[in-house]
Amino acid sequence: MATHLIVAEHTGGKLVKATLAAVSAAQKVGGTIHAIVLGQGIGDVAAELAPFAATVHTAEHPGVKDRAAQPWAKVIADAATAIGATHVWAAATGAGKDLMPRVAIRLDAGMASDISAVVNDSTFKRPMWAGNITGTVAVSSATKVITVRPTEFAAPAAGAAGTIAAFAADPGASKMSFVSFDAVVSDRPALSDARVIVAGGRGLKGPEGFKTIVEPMADVLSAAIGASRAVCDAGWVPNDWQVGQTGKVVAPELYIAIGISGAIQHVAGMKGSKCIVAINKEPEAPIFQVADYGLVADLFKVCPELTEALKAAKA
Amino acid sequence: MKFLVTVKRVTDYEAKIKLKADKSGIVTDGVNMIMNPFDEIAVEEALRQKEKHGGEVVVLSIGSSDSVAQLRSALAMGADRAILVKNDGELDANGVAKILQKIVEKEAPDVVLMGKQAIDDDNNQAAQMLAELLGWGQGTFANTITIDGGNATIVREADGGLETVKCSLPCVITADLRLNEPRYASLPGIMKAKKKPLDEVELSSLGLNTTLKVKVVGYEEPAAKQAGQKVPDVATLVHKLKTEAKAI
Ligand SMILES: Cc1cc2nc3c(=O)[nH]c(=O)nc-3n(C[C@H](O)[C@H](O)[C@H](O)COP(=O)(O)OP(=O)(O)OC[C@H]3O[C@@H](n4cnc5c(N)ncnc54)[C@H](O)[C@@H]3O)c2cc1C
Ligand SMILES: Nc1ncnc2c1ncn2[C@@H]1O[C@H](COP(=O)(O)O)[C@@H](O)[C@H]1O
Numbered sequence: 223m224a225t226h227l228i229v230a231e232h233t234g235g236k237l238v239k240a241t242l243a244a245v246s247a248a249q250k251v252g253g254t255i256h257a258i259v260l261g262q263g264i265g266d267v268a269a270e271l272a273p274f275a276a277t278v279h280t281a282e283h284p285g286v287k288d289r290a291a292q293p294w295a296k297v298i299a300d301a302a303t304a305i306g307a308t309h310v311w312a313a314a315t316g317a318g319k320d321l322m323p324r325v326a327i328r329l330d331a332g333m334a335s336d337i338s339a340v341v342n343d344s345t346f347k348r349p350m351w352a353g354n355i356t357g358t359v360a361v362s363s364a365t366k367v368i369t370v371r372p373t374e375f376a377a378p379a380a381g382a383a384g385t386i387a388a389f390a391a392d393p394g395a396s397k398m399s400f401v402s403f404d405a406v407v408s409d410r411p412a413l414s415d416a417r418v419i420v421a422g423g424r425g426l427k428g429p430e431g432f433k434t435i436v437e438p439m440a441d442v443l444s445a446a447i448g449a450s451r452a453v454c455d456a457g458w459v460p461n462d463w464q465v466g467q468t469g470k471v472v473a474p475e476l477y478i479a480i481g482i483s484g485a486i487q488h489v490a491g492m493k494g495s496k497c498i499v500a501i502n503k504e505p506e507a508p509i510f511q512v513a514d515y516g517l518v519a520d521l522f523k524v525c526p527e528l529t530e531a532l533k534a535a536k537a
Numbered sequence: 538m539k540f541l542v543t544v545k546r547v548t549d550y551e552a553k554i555k556l557k558a559d560k561s562g563i564v565t566d567g568v569n570m571i572m573n574p575f576d577e578i579a580v581e582e583a584l585r586q587k588e589k590h591g592g593e594v595v596v597l598s599i600g601s602s603d604s605v606a607q608l609r610s611a612l613a614m615g616a617d618r619a620i621l622v623k624n625d626g627e628l629d630a631n632g633v634a635k636i637l638q639k640i641v642e643k644e645a646p647d648v649v650l651m652g653k654q655a656i657d658d659d660n661n662q663a664a665q666m667l668a669e670l671l672g673w674g675q676g677t678f679a680n681t682i683t684i685d686g687g688n689a690t691i692v693r694e695a696d697g698g699l700e701t702v703k704c705s706l707p708c709v710i711t712a713d714l715r716l717n718e719p720r721y722a723s724l725p726g727i728m729k730a731k732k733k734p735l736d737e738v739e740l741s742s743l744g745l746n747t748t749l750k751v752k753v754v755g756y757e758e759p760a761a762k763q764a765g766q767k768v769p770d771v772a773t774l775v776h777k778l779k780t781e782a783k784a785i
Binding site for chain 1: 634653656665676699701708713758759
């Protein structure tokens with residue numbers, strides 16, 4: 223029988239919801255689910271995970287207070303060995319991607335990244351070539367390390383609260399350390415949690431375009447704001463807003479793409495959205511191939527109109 | 538200061554990727570092959586760091602002899618010499634990392650610079666695995682790199698903002714898209730590249746066990762999205778969003 227270890231991701235004393243996608247994926251395999259939380263002052267995070275795990279192991283140690291891949295990987299691998307884990311899971315977030323390959327090496331395990339489906343206990347599906355191809359991968363090592371694409375797994379079933387047990391963490395010597403974090407401050411919902419995303423591209427002509435076109439529409443819809451790589455690179459908006467193969471993968475109920483051409487690398491990050499609206503003046507823009515509703519128009523003309531109409535429709 | 542940069546030969550990001558009729562893999566006939574774009578950024582970064590600190594830039598690829606083309610491109614950008622670990626078989630990230638470890642132990646670089654992910658397998662694993670095998674620190678998804686006093690300070694593109702980490706040297710760093718804009722190779726650069734040293738090493742000579750732990754056993758094309766509809770105006774769009782899609 224499988225024994226799973228879920229690596230909790232947390233920020234500001236709260237569980238990052240994407241972690242629950244890893245729980246869902248582990249539930250698909252079946253077996254006993256454990257979770258591990260690293261850090262200091264992590265009691266609330268452990269409590270949030272308890273309904274999903276037989277045991278939540280808390281690894282509190284000054285050496286893992288801030289997330290750093292090297293010391294974290296050692297503690298996670300030690301815990302996996304201690305409980306005899308067959309599967310070690312995390313969400314395929316930036317943090318999960320940074321951390322989990324090191325865990326795999328420590329456990330002499332193969333790793334499946336960013337999976338979109340569980341076929342069985344050792345076989346998984348995952349996007350390759352920017353989502354152009356879905357690969358089926360078989361992991362043959364005794365222990366398997368897997369990161370899970372959060373948008374592809376529904377919320378897991380909760381059970382009775384599991385026990386919370388302290389794990390004696392030994393982070394070992396580390397050649398790297400956390401220095402600081404410069405957070406993008408925003409009152410808007412996070413891209414990964416948003417029900418609606420309004421995203422902008424180079425068609426907006428400059429940062430002003432985001433202010434005058436995208437933000438008012440996002441305000442009306444209580445939406446998060448996304449962006450193409452081109453505009454992040456140009457410094458119009460924070461890098462953290464990038465949607466795509468190498469940015470964030472999102473799947474909101476509604477995704478409105480404004481002045482985005484629809485390059486495959488962008489589409490890779492948003493084509494799972496329930497309803498896609500594209501506004502682009504070029505009728506042949508590839509974004510229209512994935513859009514449920516396409517409006518061929520000058521965005522500077524129709525977007526203010528659309529914002530007003532949405533406001534009226536919501537009133 | 539010595540920089541070792543990894544370079545993978547991958548399908549062009551602009552190429553249309555199609556499955557073979559028997560679904561055993563993707564069609565590569567007639568598909569342009571390039572240096573992984575993230576690796577190109579890593580090469581550029583090594584060249585800029587060398588301009589600051591002096592030293593040597595060595596580029597390394599694992600693959601068939603076709604990968605010589607990508608190594609020559611890196612040499613044309615300005616790298617000093619190249620190593621090709623020849624292998625025609627399949628490798629997983631664990632295998633790649635083990636091979637890289639062997640070369641690192643021989644070359645003893647101060648910094649290994651790699652791409653954050655290969656745009657064909659999209660694994661995002663090899664660099665972190667290498668760092669763990671070596672017991673080194675890592676700075677993944679680098680946006681800015683500052684090297685001084687035996688340390689590398691890396692500003693990383695993390696979820697929700699920019700994170701700064703510090704690694705003692707030697708360390709492994711992976712390039713994100715915004716680290717720099719790679720230069721174009723100049724004509725003299727291309728001419729010079731032809732004469733720069735390129736060592737070939739047979740994988741079998743490294744004495745490694747690279748049996749696959751992860752194997753791709755099937756390929757499929759994801760279900761195509763239903764073609765949508767064009768709407769004539771804002772009023773129709775809002776009406777449809779409300780009544781048809783129930784999205785607002
Ligand atoms: C390795 C790699 C990874 C990448 N990863 C990502 C990624 O994760 N995410 C990502 O987004 N990209 C990524 N890219 C870049 C991607 O290939 C495209 O270059 C990028 O998405 C284009 O951004 P854009 O659509 O904003 O700009 P453009 O392609 O320039 O499109 C602008 C669009 O705006 C329209 N437009 C202009 N003016 C108006 C107007 N007045 N009204 C209406 N429409 C107008 C134009 O018709 C055009 O379609 C990656 C590329 C590489 C090589
Ligand atoms: N066959 C290879 N030859 C050289 N470098 C490689 C190879 N495979 C992976 N890499 C390096 O590892 C990085 C991450 O690759 P991956 O883990 O496959 O996404 C790439 O950007 C390359 O720098």
